[in-house]
Amino acid sequence: MAELSPVLKQATPVLAARGEGVHLYDEDDRRFLDFTAGIGVTSTGHCHPRVVEAAQRQVGTLIHGQYTTVLHRPLLQLTERLGQVLPAGLDRLFYVNSGSEAVEASVRLARQATGRQNIVAFSGGFHGRTMGAGALTTSGTKTRAGIGPMMPGVAFAPFPEPYRHGWSQSEAVRFALTELDHVLATVSPPADTAALIVEPVLGEGGYIPAPPEFLTGLRQRADRHGALLIVDEVQTGVGRTGRFWGLDHAGVRPDVVITAKGLASGFPLSAVAAPDELMSRAWPGSQGGTYGGNAVAAAAAVATLDIVHEEGLVANAAEQGARLAEGLRTVAADHPVLGDVRGRGLMIGNEFTAPDGSPDAAGAARAQQAAAERGLLLLTCGPHGNVVRMIPPLVVTAEHVDEAVAVWAEAMQAATA
Numbered sequence: 001m002a003e004l005s006p007v008l009k010q011a012t013p014v015l016a017a018r019g020e021g022v023h024l025y026d027e028d029d030r031r032f033l034d035f036t037a038g039i040g041v042t043s044t045g046h047c048h049p050r051v052v053e054a055a056q057r058q059v060g061t062l063i064h065g066q067y068t069t070v071l072h073r074p075l076l077q078l079t080e081r082l083g084q085v086l087p088a089g090l091d092r093l094f095y096v097n098s099g100s101e102a103v104e105a106s107v108r109l110a111r112q113a114t115g116r117q118n119i120v121a122f123s124g125g126f127h128g129r130t131m132g133a134g135a136l137t138t139s140g141t142k143t144r145a146g147i148g149p150m151m152p153g154v155a156f157a158p159f160p161e162p163y164r165h166g167w168s169q170s171e172a173v174r175f176a177l178t179e180l181d182h183v184l185a186t187v188s189p190p191a192d193t194a195a196l197i198v199e200p201v202l203g204e205g206g207y208i209p210a211p212p213e214f215l216t217g218l219r220q221r222a223d224r225h226g227a228l229l230i231v232d233e234v235q236t237g238v239g240r241t242g243r244f245w246g247l248d249h250a251g252v253r254p255d256v257v258i259t260a261k262g263l264a265s266g267f268p269l270s271a272v273a274a275p276d277e278l279m280s281r282a283w284p285g286s287q288g289g290t291y292g293g294n295a296v297a298a299a300a301a302v303a304t305l306d307i308v309h310e311e312g313l314v315a316n317a318a319e320q321g322a323r324l325a326e327g328l329r330t331v332a333a334d335h336p337v338l339g340d341v342r343g344r345g346l347m348i349g350n351e352f353t354a355p356d357g358s359p360d361a362a363g364a365a366r367a368q369q370a371a372a373e374r375g376l377l378l379l380t381c382g383p384h385g386n387v388v389r390m391i392p393p394l395v396v397t398a399e400h401v402d403e404a405v406a407v408w409a410e411a412m413q414a415a416t417a
Contacts, residue, residue, distance in 0.1 A: 096292040
């Protein structure tokens with residue numbers, strides 16, 4: 001009898017039977033408040049009626065129209081809709097299936113377009129598990145361990161982490177940018193550097209927002225050295241941070257944007273966007289894939305973007321994210337082990353720290369499991385696994401937020417008793 005790989009460890013004991021909005025239900029019909037959103041995927045909630053209807057309608061007409069063989073209407077509609085929300089000047093798109101695949105495609109584009117080989121990534125970043133994306137990833141050793149040598153041509157510079165170093169935000173930014181300049185002077189010469197790639201908020205790396213002045217500094221250095229700025233919006237995009245794009249908090253101009261996760265409300269779909277002049281420098285045959293731009297996924301994505309716009313979900317993410325952060329900080333005030341509560345919009349991390357200042361992964365795991373036992377589904381992240389993250393669907397209400405905070409308070413009491 002075949003079984004799932006033993007390496008696939010589930011974060012919660014739930015055997016999900018159905019989903020509705022912000023809730024999952026198990027086979028006994030027990031309801032769980034899902035503040036994982038499938039790792040930030042179910043942006044419009046589980047089984048939003050309009051997404052379901054769009055997918056069902058598309059399944060009945062065309063499931064797969066391979067997009068370098070034929071075109072189909074959902075793909076053209078999605079491209080038009082994304083064109084309405086993408087940063088100015090990013091007017092060319094191509095589609096693949098996952099965040100990792102989109103990251104690797106963006107690296108291919110950057111290297112071909114610039115004729116340079118090096119990519120500078122930032123400490124704590126997560127860009128995927130495939131060999132190329134994994135080479136850019138330092139959110140934890142599990143992505144890179146046992147598979148070396150990694151893809152060459154990658155250099156790393158620090159990401160600003162105020163809490164980790166005990167610095168102010170301005171001190172952390174100054175250090176990170178100074179060290180980036182040092183990397184460009186010692187490891188990756190500007191003439192060899194194709195691109196800088198960065199997450200607007202570290203995801204797996206611990207839910208650490210990039211200060212606006214840091215992203216501005218990256219833009220300045222990319223311009224100075226003729227490199228591209230690739231912004232990995234796989235988790236932060238489509239309203240997650242309370243702006244449509246995470247980069248909108250800094251107002252920077254990207255050269256390439258990658259989006260995935262929340263784009264299609266659960267269907268596998270990712271996209272790479274760049275200006276026409278840049279995209280035209282890709283080599284023939286370098287873009288494509290069997291399933292990219294799948295018709296059903298594209299139809300679901302069009303419905304998702306319509307819902308995000310018409311139901312005001314970006315503004316809701318900002319409003320409910322502020323409410324959630326306030327509630328979590330109130331809980332943290334009663335529990336010294338919660339050293340930091342941080343994030344943007346509906347992307348918030350609770351960092352567990354032992355009395356000696358070391359990461360408390362065991363405490364984070366206890367609290368996460370205690371929350372699951374009480375009906376609140378959460379995940380951990382961070383290099384040490386000591387950050388409990390909260391990423392509810394963008395349709396979350398104030399009542400859902402207050403319920404989650406109450407359950408979290410109970411879980412913290414149980415985990416620290």
